[in-house]
Each structure stands twice: as C-alpha cells, then as structure tokens.
Amino acid sequence: MLRRKFVLSAIKASPFFLFQSSLTSACSLLETETPVLTDKKIIVIGAGIAGLAAAKKLKENGFSVLVLESQEKIGGRLRTDRSIGIAFDEGASWIHGPKGGNPITALAAQSGANTYLTDDESLRIYDQSGKEYNTDLLDTEYDLFEAALTAVRKAGAENQSFEAIFNSLYPEKGKERLWKYMLSAYLEFDSGGDISNLSSKYFYDDEEFPGADVIITNGYDKVAEFLGKGLDIKLNSRVTEINYGAAKPFVKANGTTFEADYILVTVPLGVLKNKSIAFSPALPSEKTKAIENTQMGNVNKFLLVWKSSFWDANTQYIGYTPETKGKFNYFMNVNKFLPSSNALMTFAFGKYASQTESMSDAQITTEIMSHLKSIYGNNISNPIQFLRTKWGSNINSFGSYSFATNGAGALNFDTLSTEVSNKLFFAGEHTDSDYRGTVHGAYLSGIREADKIIDL
DSSP states (O other), X not given: OOOTTTTHHHHSOOOGGGGHHHHHHHHGGGOOOOOOOXXXXXXXXXXXXXXXXXXXXXXXXXXXXXXXXXSSSSBTTOXXXXXXXXXXXXXXXXXXXXXXXXXXXXXXXXXXXXEEEOOTTOEEEEOTTSOBOOHHHHHHHHHHHHHHHHHXXXXXXXXXXXXXXXXXXXXXXXXXXXXXXXIIIIIXXXXXXXXXXXXXXXXXXXOOOOSOOEEESSOTHHHHHHHHTTOEEESSOOEEEEEOSSSSOEEEETTEEEEOXXXXXXXXXXXXXXXXXXXXXXXXXXXXXXXXXXXXOOEEXXXXXXXXXXXXXXXXXXXXXXXXXXXXXXXXXXXXXSTTOOEEEEEEEHHHXXXXXXXXXXXXXXXXXXXXXXXXXXXXXXXXXXXXXXGGGOTTTSSSOEEOBTTOOHHHHHHHHXXXXXXXXXXXGXXXXXXXXXXXXXXXXXXXHHHHHHHO
C-alpha cells in the first residue's frame, strides 16, 4: 500500500530511456582498460561516493589523482557504525530502483554488500492510544494524500512552500495526526526538507529508477571501500582554501599546499553554504546565488537494541501518530533482515530532526519509549544499546541531503554543477537535478565531471 517513494510514479514520469546516456557513462567505470597516461594532475576534494567515482574513472584514464578527505575514513555520508555488532548506516541505507537501471546495484554486488528487499506494504500504524488504524481507512486516507500531493504541485508557486499551498487547499488535514504522519514519514523523509521549506512547485520534479527498494544489510561503506581501492587518498585533510586563479591551481589543507591542473570539489552542499572553504577568486555570482538558494535537509536516525523483542516479528514497518510532526513516528524492524538483532530503527524528520540534536541520549530514549509504550504497553523494557546521528550539526555535511526549497528549482541544481574557468569542477548529489538527494545521483555526478575533465 505505501512506499517511501510511493507517489513519484503517480505524479512524475520516469521513462527508462532518459537514463540511458547516464548509465552508459556510469557503467564505463567498471570496464578495465589500459589507461593512456597523461601529465595532468587532478585534486579531488572529498572521498564520498561522488569523489571516489570521479577519482576512479580519472585514474583509469591515465590521470594522476589525489583525493583529500577531511574525515578519518572514506565514504562521506556513506558511513557505517559497527560498534555494537550491527551495521548501522548513519547516512544512506537504501538502493532505490535496484532493478531499474540504478548503477549502484552493480557496485554493491561487486563490493560484497548484502541487500534485502524491504516490503513497504508490510506496515501497521497506531494512534496515540495504541489502537491500530483500520486498513480500509488507511487506504482511503492514502488515496486522498496522494491526490493532495498532486494538487499542491499543480497549484504550486515559485516562492511559496509546500506547507503554505497545502494548508490553503486542505486547511483541516494538516491538523490531523495521521496526515502529520504521512507528511513527515513519507514526504519529508523522501525529500529531506521540512514542508515549511519545501518547494510547492519543485518538490517532486526529479526522476527515479523504477522498482522496489532494497536496503544494504552489512554496511553501505562497502561500496565506498570498493571504489576507493587503489586510489591515492589523504585522510584527515580538511581543505580550507582553493585558488583556481593561479597559474597552477592549488588547494590548502592542514597548512599544506597541493598543486594540480584541475580541481574537483565534491563536498556536500552544506559545507559550501557554511563557507568552510575560501575560493580565490570568488565564485561567480550565479554559483554563489545557487548555493544560497538551495538547502540541505535533515533526517536523523536512531538505532535501539533490546535483550529481546516485543514487537510483531512479521511486520517490516511500524507507524505511530504523535501530535508533533516528524517525531519518532516511523520504526523499521531490523529483525526482518538481521534475525535476532532485537533492534528497531526510528527517525526524526524536518524541524524535529534538528530539535533532536540538542537532546541527550536519555531524553531521546524516553521520548521514543513513550511512543512504543503507547503501542505495546508500559511493561516493555528499556533498550540496552543506542546509536544516533546529528547530521545538521555535522561539520562535514551540515545536513543529510539537498532538496528543492522555495524558489529553488532544477536550474539551481544545474548551476551548482557548472564548471568554472575549465579549472574548477563540482560534483555531489546536490549537483544532479534529476537524482538529487541520492547515492546514485552523487555517483553519476562524479562520472559526469570526470568525463568533462577527460574531454578537455
């Protein structure tokens, strides 16, 4: 009945032929050919999926490539925490449309990543009294919700938020707990942005690969490790300055200067917005305006482990309808793909995601448990282990993934992808208007920029 990207097929086209040129380019990364060596040196800033994809292809085409990464390991937002014996992916978890041409599918298989088809229709939703919502009612409300998304997009205005248009069309629905649940657990989760900031016109103007999603069960970082093999990567190297106007462009990281012929910047949009890197000369005004006009969303994840399970072992997702939108209202049963883990993962979306970052672990656990106790009773035990994310305050990203905000349509994402003076290039999920906010978008952007440099 419900899918995390459920409405995309209903309100936007995704014909397979649109993907062919991108996939042809992307698949070339996996080909093994003897490179023709060049004397050109490339510096790639950031060892996330975009930077690794670009660096790998450039190296395979004979370029000398150095990757500078600010963190202690590669992967960027493909970051896996195994500290409690479960592969907790702090960032990306799913491969969207794995059988519909998504290039990450082949990479995951080659990297040894294990996948599991998460059944989005295996869902039970409960109200604040612990009563399960009737299936017929959910079906009816879902159909109305899907129609509402279409109506908002049709009535959307350049500088009005999704929330503003939605409230004008459906003034009572936004007050209902079930609709708050759907607006956050589906739309805000999917897009990354709070509906008060989400564009009413462009919130779903991107593309998707068709087919049911799969989750990686043993860590998305395996894909990053696969791409990073054999590359020259300097970890813990935080770039603070890029001079692309010099006769020989250079970057500075930790007080050290590195020269190159071309520089490829793959840091997240949030880092650019935070002005963590100084550019010389200053970036063109259209580029800086695009950075200002677009935004990073915030979705935080929370993993809780118990001595034993107390929830329905056969249900994939558990929904809850609190008064506060985006507040721990969507639970994933980790036992479905990691048997005996006794774990649930839950989320915070939109404005509430940012609110959680100032809350202690104990406060968050108490709030989560209050929801679970409403469903399963007060006698359930507290978790014995707990992991969380704080993407909004993470200095390596300042958010989870980009989204179309008020006044920021596809043209802004396209502007973010444009090179400057044929010396400075940009990649990352925020530079791919069709696949923004996704791992495959980041990957394809890296291939795109590598192709630009190769063709110079």
